[in-house]
Amino acid sequence: MTIIAALAREPHSNFQFQQVSLAELRPDEILVEIRGVGICHTDIAARDGIYGLPYPIVLGHEGSGVVTTVGAGVTTVAPGDHVVVSFNSCGRCTSCTSGNPAYCRDFAVENYIGTRPDGSRALESEAGPVYSHFFGQSSFATHAVVNQRNVVAVDADLKLAQLGPLGCGLQTGAGAVMRSMRCHAGSSLIILGAGPVGLAAVMAARIQGCSPILVVEPHEARRTMATDMGATHTIDPTADGDLAEGVRRIVPGGVDYVFDTTGRVDVIRSAIAAVGCNAVLGLVGVPSDFPSTFR
Numbered sequence: 001m002t003i004i005a006a007l008a009r010e011p012h013s014n015f016q017f018q019q020v021s022l023a024e025l026r027p028d029e030i031l032v033e034i035r036g037v038g039i040c041h042t043d044i045a046a047r048d049g050i051y052g053l054p055y056p057i058v059l060g061h062e063g064s065g066v067v068t069t070v071g072a073g074v075t076t077v078a079p080g081d082h083v084v085v086s087f088n089s090c091g092r093c094t095s096c097t098s099g100n101p102a103y104c105r106d107f108a109v110e111n112y113i114g115t116r117p118d119g120s121r122a123l124e125s126e127a128g129p130v131y132s133h134f135f136g137q138s139s140f141a142t143h144a145v146v147n148q149r150n151v152v153a154v155d156a157d158l159k160l161a162q163l164g165p166l167g168c169g170l171q172t173g174a175g176a177v178m179r180s181m182r183c184h185a186g187s188s189l190i191i192l193g194a195g196p197v198g199l200a201a202v203m204a205a206r207i208q209g210c211s212p213i214l215v216v217e218p219h220e221a222r223r224t225m226a227t228d229m230g231a232t233h234t235i236d237p238t239a240d241g242d243l244a245e246g247v248r249r250i251v252p253g254g255v256d257y258v259f260d261t262t263g264r265v266d267v268i269r270s271a272i273a274a275v276g277c278n279a280v281l282g283l284v285g286v287p288s289d290f291p292s293t294f295r
């Protein structure tokens with residue numbers, strides 16, 4: 001069948017909509033008609049060549065949509081189901097079989113090589129190969145070929161077009177607070193950055209019963225959103241002086257948890273000066289100079 005996809009052709013260029021042909025589904029695959037997709041910073045980094053992916057490629061990894069067709073071996077969803085699509089995983093390694101697919105030993109091969117893990121592609125254009133299977137989905141398109149391991153069925157009465165970011169940014173922020181760091185009720189937390197990942201962490205911290213919940217964010221509109229979503233205090237790092245002093249005025253003994261979404265080493269270092277005893281630091285932003293960052 002023919003679909004329309006937004007192709008990335010070279011670093012720092014605009015995405016280009018184009019018709020591409022889609023191969024037959026395999027038995028374990030699912031065709032999803034995409035209804036909404038978030039744009040994550042990882043999509044932009046991939047477009048700009050950070051991951052060394054081949055071009056032209058269809059990116060997109062926060063898709064949501066409706067299942068239209070399933071392969072003969074698919075048992076978890078059926079045509080008509082509303083689904084959110086997330087990262088893929090192998091299902092066989094020790095991480096996958098112990099309930100931690102986000103740490104799949106084959107995560108790169110399953111998500112970052114521009115093809116299925118076996119090197120095959122699902123997309124083709126008149127000009128030649130089109131690379132796909134980004135995060136097991138490539139959802140910057142009218143349709144995406146996904147696997148039953150990376151779709152989650154959702155209630156049909158939810159606003160489907162808005163649900164895609166649950167598959168990456170929102171689960172990253174909420175998962176860090178609720179699962180990886182397991183912030184406990186009554187604990188204090190600083191969240192660095194109030195983009196979607198940080199705001200998801202705010203909502204999760206409120207659910208966990210954390211207090212106070214401090215958010216460090218330079219943009220006023222985002223600080224306002226953070227407050228609306230449950231932050232008890234917000235700090236403007238461009239205007240409110242030394243971060244650690246500001247935090248310690250609110251939590252004199254230092255905070256129990258720091259969650260960084262900025263990937264900025266200067267911000268992370270200043271927050272470390274605000275932690276208390278036995279504190280936990282969670283990092284999800286990737287600093288641009290990562291190898292030398294924490295020497």
Ligand SMILES: [Zn+2]
Pocket residue numbers: 040041042043061168169
């Ligand atoms: Zn992402």
Ligand SMILES: [Zn+2]
Pocket residue numbers: 089090091092093094095096101103104105106107
């Ligand atoms: Zn695995």
